[in-house]
Amino acid sequence: MRIRRRLAPGLRRLPVRLRLTLAFSLGMAAVLAALGAFLYTRLATDLLKATDLDLRARAGVTVTSLNMREHAPLDAGQRLIDPDESFGQILTPSGAVVETTPAVSGAPMLPPRSVRSVDGPTFSTRRVRGVDDPARLLAVPVQLPGPHHDRAVLVVGAPLGDRHEALTTLTLLLLTAGPVALVVTSCAGWLLAGAALRPVERLRREAAAITVSEPGRRLTVPETGDELTRLATTLNSMLARLQEALDREHRFVDAASHELRTPLALLKAELELAGSRPRDREELAAAVQAAAAETDRLVGLAEDMLVLARTRQGRLPLRRSPVSPRRLLEEAAEAFRVRAEGAGTVIEVTAEETEVQADPVRLRQVLHNLLDNALRHSGPAGPGRITLAAARADEGLRVTVRDHGQGFPEAQLAQPPEPGRVDAGLGLSIVRTIIEGHGGTLRLENASTGGASVTLTMP
Secondary structure: HHHHHHHHHHHHHHHHHHHHHHHHHHHHHHHHHHHHHHHHHHHHHHHHHHHHHHHHHHHHHHHHHHHHOOOOOOOOOOOOOOOOOOOEEEEOOOEEEEEEOOOOOOOOOOOHHHHHOOOOEEEEOOOOOOOOOOOEEEHHHHHHHOOOOOEEEEEEEEOHHHHHHHHHHHHHHHHHHHHHHHHHHHHHHHHHHHHHHHHHHHHHHHHHOOOOOOOOOOOOOOOOOOOOHHHHHHHHHHHHHHHHHHHHHHHHHHHHHHHHHHHHHHHHHHHHHHHOOOOOOOHHHHHHHHHHHHHHHHHHHHHHHHHHHHHHOOOOOOOOOOHHHHHHHHHHHHOOOOHHHHHEEEEEEEEEEEEEOOOOHHHHHHHHHHHHHHHOOOOOOEEEEEEEEEEEEOEEEEEEOOOOOOOHHHHHHOOOOOOOOOOOOOHHHHHEEEEEEOOOOOEEEOOOOOOEEEEEEEE
């Protein structure tokens, strides 16, 4: 286990092609070793079986000859073992040699204990005096010719030198051809791994060539329908998402610049106007008041962008508590009353007395954004009216902000407000973000009698 832990980091640092080749080579080495072991075992078994068959045939000839002379007396000098047998003995149960062939010495081929245990054809492999190589022996119980039918054991054998030489030759062949085959197959594995990874390397080069200046460029998808096709498709989907995120960032920056340009220009103009010539106390107070108003607007825009940034990071903190929608609407109307009167607009509040679990700070931010948007787009048509309404509905609390200005462009109605869209502005993007954070919905409409209507629904 420790060795594996030490080797694993080093192996992970190797190139994929080399790791694949090593794995292929190790697998092939295991296959070649198993094949060599199988061939060696099979040849050894087959040669031994052939030797056993030969021994059975030779013993059978001798046993047949003995049976044919079952009742004939044993004459002096008469041979019991077949004259063609070159490797055999007849032993008494005590282990004494009755007859032996010239190829072996006079010593018994089997010890007395083994002779006494023979009650049927019995094979064994052992060293025999007078024979250089180990011998394969077959012991068969027989009866000697004559009136007493004395019990004896016939032992025939064959040297295993040829078998040993054949197995040695096979071993040398396997030890010579095995490494050569392993080298050849490893080279083939290296080439195959390179060919398999070549499309991946091509995808890598294409991906490395994609820059910020060409975010619409995509990888070439192989028409193989395999894992490489799925990999290229997945990478292209990721590039599309990255391009969408990059476009969204660009739109966000454009929207922020668009929203900040006007209050900064007005603030600069007020300050330049205040310092252009000597002014009395009232004129300076009015200039300071206008600059403070524009500063408040800049602070509000900064807070809006902070909300969007937190939302894009997946964390919009909400501190829910029981909130009176009517009170929030009245506070928002009072906060914008001076600005509305300056524009000749009346803010009306119509709300039921109810409560909702929500973040009062965020809801106040929503109402301020909607009122600011309504006042900025009310148009030069003279005195107007903005209506703030809140009532309970089947789906929860419904808040409606309606003005009598120019209304929403048709393109904006077809495209829901999205964070960073210049045409929608940051205000509606903030509204949607906060309302959806509360589990609610936002709907934009143009009234049939003119003007825009924004409906918020919260559970």
